[in-house]
Amino acid sequence: MTRTTTSPLPLDTITAPTLESDVQRVVRDALATRTPIYPLGGQTSLDFGLPAKHRGIGLDLTGMSKVIDYPARDMTITVEAGLRWQTLVTTLAQENQRLPVDVPSAAEATVGGVLATNFNGPRRLGCGLLRDHVIGIAAVDGHGKLFHGGGRVVKNVAGYDFCKLLTGSLGTLAVITSATFKLQPIPECSKWVVCSPKTLEVADDLLAKMVHSKSRPLAVELLRGPAWAQDPALAPLAKSRGCETALAALLEGTNREVEWMTTQLQSEWRSAGIGDSIVIDDTAALVSRMVEFPAATSSPLVLKASLRPSVVTAIIASAEQVDPQVSVVSHAQSGILVLRFSEFPSSGISRAVVGRLQAEVAASVGSLVVLSNPSQSEMTQRSVFAIPQPVLAISTAIKREFDPGDLLNRGRFIFRSES
DSSP, rough: OOOOOOOSEEEEEEEOOHHHHHHHHHHHHHHHTTOOOESSOSOOOOSSOOOOSOOOOEEEGGOOOOOOEEOOTTTEEETTTTTBBHHHHHHHHTTEEOOOOOTTTTTTTTTHHHHHTTOOOTHHHOOOOGGGGEEEEEEEEETSOOEEEEOOOOOOOOOOOOHHHHOOOOOOOEEEEEEEEEEEEEEEEEEEEEESSSSSSHHHHHHHHHHTTTSSEEEEEEESSSSTTTTTGGGGHHHHHHHEEEEEEEEEEEEHHHHHHHHHHHHHHHHOOOOOEEEEHHHHHHHHHHHGGGSEEEOSEEEEEEOOGGGGGHHHHHHHHOOOOEEEEEEEEGGGEEEEEESOOOTHHHHIHHHIIHHHHTTTOEEEEEEEETOOTOHHHHHHTOOHHHHHHHHHHHHHOOEEEEEEOTTTTSSOOOO
């Protein structure tokens, strides 16, 4: 099916395949005319990446939304790429199972889109990355060829690791058509334990001590800024001593395990000089606000840093010099930091981001990307991605193998486009 579109992408038409063979045909036809293709799912991340400059075809995968195979006793599931993430969550919950990956806009986001963008929520620390749960994948490359990686059974996974290669490839190497995941049982009990360090220095010291904790948090989150000052879950901390900074640890397991870990962690915090802490039983609500944080308001600029955990608080301090009202969510022990600015930097992205923050992040062998910039001001490859030249060369070489015609998301992401 083909239809016209009002998408922010420069699309002439949108075609909505229902079969893998339909996807192959669209790609082959586009290759013959060198027409760009923009794969579409829930369209929840279209503001990520460089602005698209080449008119092309939208490839809407939401018509491919079947559960292909769900042998619950084997704790695996195979689904088509257009399945909404929330539908996947609901399906698994009926068997008391889950994929421990918390996704923003889950009702709209699709499995293929989540894989392409490689979104990993707070539980990445204890449960692993999204790609760790993918054991099989099918996709159509830029030649129009359907290929598979992995399999439907954990013990049978072998061969080239296309699962990890395509996870996070941003729709630039191939169009993902289906995926197989390994699953986990939903834990019996889940709690947040939260404290409010007085300063970033105290938070940094506490994070270092938590590496040796006898408890085993699945997530350790550092929250800071105006976005969290009035958060309802953190209100008891704000009432007792103010809450400019919150450090939250997610504990999951059996009732007895979580009870022991809660007592243990609070005892360790008291030994570190942290007096007050709270326990939150409704973990889902706070997780949701963390996950939806990047797009929760119309921020003029949202950045994401991946860096050594030991420098998280230093980068937060630098960001606060650029914007004292910046709000922060950090998967602190995983070295992931999301910065939501209250205003566009007066000195512009080139100076505030490229000249300052990117340089500091790069010094820690990290990377800084622009998640959202509604103004589209100063959106260059260097400001949006700042990928080192050796990495850019490798990604470009891989791109040429999978998509020699440069059809898929042409010019939007981290490779040199020759078009």
